[in-house]
Amino acid sequence: MLISAPMKTPLYSIRMHSSCRGSHLSGAERLVPQAELEAVAGQLLRRALEHSRGCADSIRLSVDAIAEPLVRSATLPDLATIRVTDYRQGREAAAVLLQHSGVSPRAVEIALATLAAGAAPDGGSMRGAMLLDAESGVRLEADPFRGVRVSRMDLSPEAALRLQQQLQRLGLNNPHVREALVLAGKVLATPGILAELCWSDDPDYTAGYVASAALGYRRLTQLKPLGEERGGRVFFIRDEGFDLTRLQRELEQAVLLFTDIGTIAGETPWEELRATLAAGA
Ligand code: AMP
Numbered sequence: 001m002l003i004s005a006p007m008k009t010p011l012y013s014i015r016m017h018s019s020c021r022g023s024h025l026s027g028a029e030r031l032v033p034q035a036e037l038e039a040v041a042g043q044l045l046r047r048a049l050e051h052s053r054g055c056a057d058s059i060r061l062s063v064d065a066i067a068e069p070l071v072r073s074a075t076l077p078d079l080a081t082i083r084v085t086d087y088r089q090g091r092e093a094a095a096v097l098l099q100h101s102g103v104s105p106r107a108v109e110i111a112l113a114t115l116a117a118g119a120a121p122d123g124g125s126m127r128g129a130m131l132l133d134a135e136s137g138v139r140l141e142a143d144p145f146r147g148v149r150v151s152r153m154d155l156s157p158e159a160a161l162r163l164q165q166q167l168q169r170l171g172l173n174n175p176h177v178r179e180a181l182v183l184a185g186k187v188l189a190t191p192g193i194l195a196e197l198c199w200s201d202d203p204d205y206t207a208g209y210v211a212s213a214a215l216g217y218r219r220l221t222q223l224k225p226l227g228e229e230r231g232g233r234v235f236f237i238r239d240e241g242f243d244l245t246r247l248q249r250e251l252e253q254a255v256l257l258f259t260d261i262g263t264i265a266g267e268t269p270w271e272e273l274r275a276t277l278a279a280g281a
Helices: 034-049 087-100 105-117 157-169 175-188 244-253 270-280
Strands: 012-020 023-032 058-065 072-075 079-083 130-133 153-155 193-199 208-212 216-220 232-237 256-260 264-269
Touching (some): 012 034, 023 153, 087 193, 087 216, 157 175, 157 256
Parallel strands (some): 072 256
Antiparallel strands (some): 012 023, 012 058
8 A cells, every 4th residue: 555745735524424313324424625515515415315224314514624734645455356155155255365364263253253243232233343453353442332433535536536437347336335445445554454344234235345455455245144234344453562542543533535546356256266365375
């Protein structure tokens, strides 16, 4: 991942959060210049009102100027899709990919079991991500309902256009893929994080991914059964005596604009990739 020197760009962080009867429904955010704020606010509002899980009864929009225009720029991770036969094979593949990225078998097992059971203390989905020690599998986030929310990242207009064109070729040009790739890009650019595992809490969206510096963003066609509402994210933390408060601040506050994209590759069946990984191991 290439991170260039800071650049000065007057940008605003605009964030939307919607809920229905007190429960989280949807969230999205962008980094835009002032001239685009009004149009983007409209897009985010529409998105909150048209969510597939129902109509929002509360929508919050917040806009913050980036005080010190200290915007770092980076390149998105490479993306490739792995075709699996069902969600069980998807989770088996995710386990192999995470271990290949340096996560211990124990931490992988804990991550998969916790997401499957609903990672929040009430058995539902968390609002943000779990932090897991990549070796011991111990949970590290301070608030197990909220977790850590990655924020303040986006694509430059040129990178957004290139990404949409490349994803279009593969029939993958949808907000789920675009936004998850940007989020994973920021996670991988954050020192102290080894890998990420994600599947959605949207009952209609069964794909998910594993991302790591070693493998890039590996989209798995199925990681949960259709209709399942429990989803989540796990960030695997390197055991290097890191500062947890600083890591959380980086994920939530550092401003990162992706000005270039990585390679966008097509599908490989899991059996094929498993054989390749085993041969190289
Ligand atoms: P989604 O892919 O939007 O369905 O989100 C799946 C899960 O990822 C959610 O249930 C949250 O637990 C987590 N999540 C969503 N947005 C964020 C974020 N910005 N930062 C960290 N975790 C998130």
